[in-house]
Amino acid sequence: MSSKDTIFAVASGGGRAGVTILRISGPQSDAALAAMLTGGLPAPRRTSLRTIVNPQTGGAMDQALILRFKAPASFTGEDMVELHVHGSPAVVEAVSGALFSAGLRQARAGEFTRRAFENARMDLTEAEGLADLIDSETEAQRAQAFRQMSGGLKSVYTEWREAILDALAAVEGEIDFPDEEDVPDKLALRAGSGLDDLARALEKSLAGSRAGERVRHGLDIAVIGPPNAGKSSIINALSKKEAAIVSDEAGTTRDIVEVNLVIGGLPVRLSDTAGLRDTENKIEAEGVRRARVRAQDVDLRIGVLDSGDLSELAAIEAVLRPGDILLLNKSDVCTANVSRETIDVMSLSAHSAEDIEGLRGKLEAIISDRFKVQENAGLTRARHRHCAQACLDAVQRARRNLDAAPELAGEDLRAALHAIKELAGEADIEAVLDRIFSRFCIGK
Ligand SMILES: Nc1nc2c(ncn2[C@@H]2O[C@H](COP(=O)(O)OP(=O)(O)OP(=O)(O)O)[C@@H](O)[C@H]2O)c(=O)[nH]1
Numbered sequence: 001m002s003s004k005d006t007i008f009a010v011a012s013g014g015g016r017a018g019v020t021i022l023r024i025s026g027p028q029s030d031a032a033l034a035a036m037l038t039g040g041l042p043a044p045r046r047t048s049l050r051t052i053v054n055p056q057t058g059g060a061m062d063q064a065l066i067l068r069f070k071a072p073a074s075f076t077g078e079d080m081v082e083l084h085v086h087g088s089p090a091v092v093e094a095v096s097g098a099l100f101s102a103g104l105r106q107a108r109a110g111e112f113t114r115r116a117f118e119n120a121r122m123d124l125t126e127a128e129g130l131a132d133l134i135d136s137e138t139e140a141q142r143a144q145a146f147r148q149m150s151g152g153l154k155s156v157y158t159e160w161r162e163a164i165l166d167a168l169a170a171v172e173g174e175i176d177f178p179d180e181e182d183v184p185d186k187l188a189l190r191a192g193s194g195l196d197d198l199a200r201a202l203e204k205s206l207a208g209s210r211a212g213e214r215v216r217h218g219l220d221i222a223v224i225g226p227p228n229a230g231k232s233s234i235i236n237a238l239s240k241k242e243a244a245i246v247s248d249e250a251g252t253t254r255d256i257v258e259v260n261l262v263i264g265g266l267p268v269r270l271s272d273t274a275g276l277r278d279t280e281n282k283i284e285a286e287g288v289r290r291a292r293v294r295a296q297d298v299d300l301r302i303g304v305l306d307s308g309d310l311s312e313l314a315a316i317e318a319v320l321r322p323g324d325i326l327l328l329n330k331s332d333v334c335t336a337n338v339s340r341e342t343i344d345v346m347s348l349s350a351h352s353a354e355d356i357e358g359l360r361g362k363l364e365a366i367i368s369d370r371f372k373v374q375e376n377a378g379l380t381r382a383r384h385r386h387c388a389q390a391c392l393d394a395v396q397r398a399r400r401n402l403d404a405a406p407e408l409a410g411e412d413l414r415a416a417l418h419a420i421k422e423l424a425g426e427a428d429i430e431a432v433l434d435r436i437f438s439r440f441c442i443g444k
Pocket residue numbers: 225226227228229230231232233234245246247248249250251252253254273274275276329330331332333348349350351352
């Protein structure tokens with residue numbers, strides 16, 4: 001793929017619409033535009049309404065609002081043109097034909113953003129934030145993605161990098177001028193406290209990274225319990241639809257039934273599972289196995305018991321983890337008294353709308369407490385977490401070596417810098433870049 005190619009793509013949503021935007025980027029942008037206009041090129045960064053013509057026949061194709069950008073002051077950093085044409089497939093077809101005949105080619109997924117990244121219009125974390133913003137479905141996702149796209153994480157790692165460079169300067173000073181009086185101990189000492197601060201900052205960011213990742217991906221919650229406890233009834237009531245079959249026959253749910261909800265601004269995937277019990281039935285046994293696996297994988301478990309039958313309490317508690325929820329269902333028939341320190345126990349009836357809203361409120365509280373958008377910009381992907389962890393490991397090694405063997409500390413600090421470079425997308429990580437940009441849509 002040559003960056004010298006001039007590329008184009010539809011940048012707005014597909015199908016029939018009032019307006020469709022075609023984007024062009026690369027050195028031939030102006031030439032391709034000129035071939036479709038009868039007068040001269042419009043001035044850069046000014047909108048102009050013009051008739052665009054077929055370069056071969058001279059026949060009018062459409063009337064378009066045209067925006068021209070000159071390199072480097074454009075999204076990609078290259079010459080760019082935006083054509084706001086009428087949103088019909090036939091118009092797009094005709095204009096695309098004219099662009100193909102001018103020697104342009106269709107952009108690949110994420111190619112505009114990749115050019116913006118390669119021309120230093122944004123770093124990799126900002127490009128990732130942009131991809132997340134385009135994919136965002138809830139308010140929390142939008143807020144987190146917008147912050148990252150606007151350089152939130154970049155300013156965080158820029159501070160980390162400054163701290164590493166300060167320490168490195170101090171350490172190198174000690175190595176290069178060992179005889180200068182007064183240099184060694186003081187410098188090593190100064191680098192030491194800077195590295196302690198940096199390690200604390202990295203640890204704090206790493207601690208918040210799971211929440212950042214959860215906001216991006218959404219949250220997985222599984223409802224588990226013995227047969228007939230009312231798991232499916234609770235899921236149906238929460239999602240306000242008949243997602244799972246409810247019956248008084250034990251062992252009704254066998255497959256995992258998933259419903260998607262938005263709770264506390266986050267997308268939540270709620271899984272209904274087969275009632276946990278020993279069974280001779282092969283299909284039901286497979287359902288029970290899947291239920292147990294799902295319970296291990298999710299972010300939060302909701303255990304459900306029939307208040308009138310606590311015989312499976314210990315078995316369900318064995319699956320629950322601290323911070324999970326235990327529901328004592330069918331409180332309209334009978335109530336039970338269970339209280340636990342690490343598990344949130346709630347008595348309710350799946351048949352009471354009020355109780356279900358109470359449960360929704362509890363879930364909202366848990367989600368905004370544990371998985372909300374962090375106050376400060378932070379790590380939102382496993383990729384970020386791995387880079388920050390590598391950086392922290394190197395910083396801690398450097399800290400240990402500072403007194404014993406400062407020449408090794410320098411090596412460690414360079415490793416820490418490399419981890420930051422990877423986070424920023426400055427290191428040679430072609431395969432990672434291919435993977436990230438290919439997940440964008442065409443036209444971005
Ligand atoms: N009285 C009363 N009955 C309930 C309540 N919740 C559920 N039930 C009834 O209990 C029975 C079992 O409900 P389900 O939701 O199918 O239970 P389940 O836990 O999904 O059962 P399996 O899928 O077999 O594991 C049904 O007859 C429900 O109508 C409740 O709060 N009060």
